[in-house]
Amino acid sequence: MPSVEGLPARRAALQMLDAVLRRGRTLDSAAQGARDLKPADQALAVAITGEVLRRMPDLDALIDSATRQRLPDDSKARMVLRAALAQKVGLGTPEHALVATALPLVDGGPRRLVHGVLGTLLRRGVPPMDSPRLPEAVEQRWGKAWGGDAVASARRLIAKRPPLDLSFIDDAAAKAFAERMGGRSLATNHVRLQNAGAVSELSGFAQGGWWVQDLAASLPARMIPANAGDVLDLCAAPGGKTTYIAQLMQNRGRLVAEDLNRIRLELLRENCVRLGVTCAEYTCNSSIAIPELTAPADRVLVDVPCSNTGVMRRRVDVRWRIRPEEIVRLRSTQLELLNDGALQTKSGGALIYSTCSLEPEENSGVVNEFLASRPEFTLEKERELLPFSDGVDGAYVARLRRRRCP
Numbered sequence: 001m002p003s004v005e006g007l008p009a010r011r012a013a014l015q016m017l018d019a020v021l022r023r024g025r026t027l028d029s030a031a032q033g034a035r036d037l038k039p040a041d042q043a044l045a046v047a048i049t050g051e052v053l054r055r056m057p058d059l060d061a062l063i064d065s066a067t068r069q070r071l072p073d074d075s076k077a078r079m080v081l082r083a084a085l086a087q088k089v090g091l092g093t094p095e096h097a098l099v100a101t102a103l104p105l106v107d108g109g110p111r112r113l114v115h116g117v118l119g120t121l122l123r124r125g126v127p128p129m130d131s132p133r134l135p136e137a138v139e140q141r142w143g144k145a146w147g148g149d150a151v152a153s154a155r156r157l158i159a160k161r162p163p164l165d166l167s168f169i170d171d172a173a174a175k176a177f178a179e180r181m182g183g184r185s186l187a188t189n190h191v192r193l194q195n196a197g198a199v200s201e202l203s204g205f206a207q208g209g210w211w212v213q214d215l216a217a218s219l220p221a222r223m224i225p226a227n228a229g230d231v232l233d234l235c236a237a238p239g240g241k242t243t244y245i246a247q248l249m250q251n252r253g254r255l256v257a258e259d260l261n262r263i264r265l266e267l268l269r270e271n272c273v274r275l276g277v278t279c280a281e282y283t284c285n286s287s288i289a290i291p292e293l294t295a296p297a298d299r300v301l302v303d304v305p306c307s308n309t310g311v312m313r314r315r316v317d318v319r320w321r322i323r324p325e326e327i328v329r330l331r332s333t334q335l336e337l338l339n340d341g342a343l344q345t346k347s348g349g350a351l352i353y354s355t356c357s358l359e360p361e362e363n364s365g366v367v368n369e370f371l372a373s374r375p376e377f378t379l380e381k382e383r384e385l386l387p388f389s390d391g392v393d394g395a396y397v398a399r400l401r402r403r404r405c406p
Helices: 007-021 026-036 039-064 077-092 097-108 111-125 136-146 148-158 169-179 215-222 240-248 261-276 323-345 364-373
Strands: 166-167 190-193 210-211 230-232 255-259 281-283 296-303 345-355 377-385 395-403
Touching: 007 026, 007 039, 007 077, 007 097, 026 039, 039 077, 039 111, 039 255, 077 097, 077 323, 136 148, 136 281, 148 281, 166 169, 169 190, 210 240, 215 240, 215 255, 215 296, 215 345, 215 377, 230 240, 230 323, 230 345, 240 255, 240 261, 255 261, 261 281, 261 364, 296 323, 296 364, 323 364, 345 364, 364 377, 364 395
Parallel strands: 230 255, 230 296, 255 281, 296 345
Antiparallel strands: 166 190, 166 210, 345 395, 377 395
């Protein structure tokens, strides 16, 4: 077969889909397999994969409507058809390009079947899929927790590519940037951009005046006052919350950033250097046990590993990887980390627990279980952000106060 423009990107997209759906890898991890492609081809492969993952139940229903016998879920024919139709719906790819790049992907296989199904569906007209279904388990879980209207809203949100949120060191600089770039601010030190393009090409990136952070992700740091004293940030990498805390502290006091992953911790350090953070110390442990401070901290932030279901619109692979049993496993780790953080919180100090999850079991469920066994702590403030109603990533944060010793 002669070479077809854009074919390497489509092949890479199929490999990414296999890695996510069959091997349970994250999309970011799967994309590493395409790093030898030209940047434009790699970006296209990730975009195609993302559009498939956003709309897969609806894409499958469309495919099934045009076949006599249902194709196996992991068959190459189904994967190729998903990718072709996703390009039509999500990327606006011309139909002739869909056919030209789909058929070479099934050379030696069911080429006639793919050609026939794709031709039939294109002649019928492919619907927009602006409100695609979620995996059945997700819809049932969220329907029980939030109701049918929330599920419908989540469907609409997840079909769209999310905006880019930036956190700034200085609020005046944020307002000036928003005016210059056509963005808008939803809070102090915040700017939201639509269709921003490459982050590294944006004004001010190299100078370190801002960093990428959804407004919801800054909420835990916003619960730490500027005069916080010593702060311990557990599970700190890649550092968005750490850098925000440092700016609130105006680089005064002691900020200890800890993470189990040495590579992620090094990324955190690089981000802090770029943003001019000078008050932070960094420590990496090989176990969950947190570092011993010379004295308990005034504020301890426990931003725990979670299901990430609150960021499903950004991490489109999550809905296909997270199972109910994984949420149960994560809950155990979350409670352990919260108890470890409590040991490092001084008398009268605050322990802040946060997730980017929408699952009550990982949020209020963990906090309530913790409080039931730790009478020396009280719930001072609790906040939950929902993409369905707040227009930001999903997040949960609770500030717990340790009673002063008599």
